[in-house]
Amino acid sequence: MKKLVNDPRRVVRDMLEGLVDLNPGLALLEAEDVVLRAELPVPAQRPVAVLSGGGAGHEPAHAGYVGPGMLAGAIAGDVFTSPSTDAVLAAIRAAAGPRGALLVVKNYTGDRLNFGLAAALATAEGIPTRVVVVADDAALHATVDRAQRRGIAGTVLVHKVAGAAAEAGLDLDAVLAEAEAAAAAVVSMGVALGACTVPAAGQPGFELGAEEMELGLGIHGEQGVRRAPMAPADAIVATILETLVADAGLAAGDQVAMLVNGLGGTPPMELSVVARAALAGLRARSIVVARGWAGNFMTALEMPGCSISLMRLDAARLARLDAPASAPAWPGGGVLAPRALVATPAAPPAEHAAPGPLAATLHRVAMEVAAALEAEEAALTALDSHAGDGDLGLSLARGAAAIRALPQAAFATPASALEAMAGALRRAIAGSSGPFYATALLGAAQVLEGREANRAGWAAAFRAAVAAIGELGGAKPGDRTMLDALHPAAEAFATAQGPGPAAWQAAVAAAERGAAATAGMRPRLGRAAYLGDRAMGQPDAGASAVLVWMRAIARSLG
Template structure:
């Protein structure tokens, strides 16, 4: 029986809006909310005309990151995602528009697939509106990839230093290119390593993300509760700190007389007593090497809900970074020096809002009507998927907890629940392609994370594949399934064998096409797709992960089914069962 954790929350689905409401109420002189999504936390004394805008963001559960670093002299706005899930493009756009002072905007976020996908989509749209955008994915975790593949590393507590330096550069009036250069310099000179002693639990599930023995520790864990690079017996604080510091020192190449900034970060359930023991040992190691600590912070700065553990981050300083680190700022989570008063003549122009996109209307008279899957049947099939995903969300999250961050079932349920609301508002005879377009937007806006852009791309590609059809026959159904697969491929870049949802969608698309070409009806096409997706899902257990958060686990990912492939199979199975039920 799974152990249930206890949290002081109301309804889990309201936790983020209520968190933001409480944060703004606590710091009304520093923060406000702007934009229609309600997820863009903006500095009262931040954005101004002529200044480069600094936008940070990511999933919730890491408090005080990310909204806690919004304020004068640091970030102008933060896009707040669901727990352990990237904010959606719409939420990021609200933050980007709020931060835009006419000099360009810099997006800063951790190097995770969901964040990269969603921030990139938002950047594309903001640039289309005329705002120059630069992006930097923080990648400081030495445990997550070897040095020669450091562009694949995830961002952990190093966000703290990169955000601080970028915010100071913008506050000092540096132009966009220079702000980007300095932020990249901080990213290049920052290294982190962490240890987990216990798991965290998502508010929606109330169960630990992973299991760890009472006498064990995870070396190199991720900030979302992902398992680390290896599991070892728990050791004394000094020995653990030595393990964390060794790769950091090796990579930074620190010499006598060098200066560093140090962050000893608690992950949510680690006491100050323990954190200062770690810092004590960090200082001993640096003193032995005649390396000077210019500045240090010890406490909770980038947490993982209630995870027990800590991380150590070092930033190798030069004169430019030292100046930025020392520059005053005032935010809920960090105050450095005395922040200067906002210039009396500082102006903040009214920001542009998003233009309403034209809705493409299809001429129903030109659409092909042959086929068993009518618009009402399609709506019923999609509703069945929503119900199936909700019923299996705990299983999907359990699968994800073993090799990821444990939220796949939660995010898929959020997305399909949003889709369900769209379906409820659709006329029974709504054109299938247009329904898919609305499903795409609903999923993207509700979820963020990696699943948001991937399934939005899938629905849009599937819509394009059947936009000449009113009803779907077997060939059109196979084209729809292929469209789903192609949309995910185009946006995500994964390929079969990478241990992702593609390992279920790709064989399903191939099997559906073969069944349709052989003269099978719609039921036979879906049966073939289901069988192939089930086989593909099962086969992922024998694959080493090469994409996403689980790619950091290497061989440790073998033996576990990919949760994305599992949700793909559930989707096709629910569609098939619903179609059979309509007979």
């Protein structure tokens, strides 16, 4: 796997230097991978120093939570490896004063040993230091005793509670008590859709099939408690919530904070989908979600997946979560309210003219076009994926469904049919196809309004439609766009001899030649232009789509 690193042996230091360079409120110890608040008070005036850390690879944890209201410092080990005792001890000496230090430790053997020994050494030196261990991984409820569970993303909420208690001026024992209570009140569970790659290893930690997922994993690239078939997001969240609610003993009326945490490779889109399902599942149980967040809080490098953490709240713990904090990675806020929905303004009601002599033909042709676009969805998607974003097939299939949904009365006259289809496509198709087709149809409708729908009228309407597309998008023939099929087709239709169906066949033939020529054109507009010569070799998807509906019209006209 490719990674943007220099030397895997220096990746942690390089990362911390970049973080500190970008955040003036942070400082870096010269001889250890320790991040501190840049402007700590003199030792005698320092509150209890809340410190945390562990192996790197969990960014933004742990250094991202260093700042007023949260951590006084964070210690980083190599990727997924506990920092040394001496590094932890150096952090205690640098950050703590006479009031002492509290170390928030995730429940992994290396972290417990190194942080625990450093706490003992610091205490012996005269800096009273205590340790709180977070073991929030509820996925292990049937595997190990509660005290042996892993510490995962719920640790971030413990950071916030302990940091706020220290910032409020509480002594070490009181800060420890609040941190222990917070650690006991939080449960978490994760799911992975794939593995991550440790820079020094250079290969994924495990392999998953295309339709598999790992349930109940930690944050070190390891496999989960069990492998399961891939499922929709709502079903995955339901499985996680069932475990969390049962393990925490939550009941109707209980109040919680919810943290939806990305593992590094999951986009915000998917985390919001998970958050939506989690909120719905909790509210269905009458559990009050007083605060909620979604984002990357404690990752596992680039692992795709997420975890959900729930912390039981009382008034005091809620106040600690709400207390001000200015650490770089803490989002703040989290106050929730019922989903706000605003009624969509309705369009003015359509006025349909009396059906004209072409009404039945117009409706039949439109339905033939819709069927053709639906049948060619996959082929258009494949073509668009070559040089675009792969959405053309789906977009035009949506447009086809919108055309099918139009009332038959919309096809009373040529102008009304074109105008109705313009509105339907504008509403149904996002991206560029919707506006292009809508403006073309509107341009054609304006030409035909109040005009006899003879051969000359249709030819003028076709030319107007093509001109409208060029004016809207700025394209011209030769730019490798839909105009390379449409422009020659419109000219052929206007100049061809014989009856209308024969003239349309001539237009189809011209469009076919134009679309085929785009395979050898260098794109000048749209996403394909970003690829330059790499987009060549296959015809333009937009021009190919023109052939689909033009051929459908030809078939319908016989």
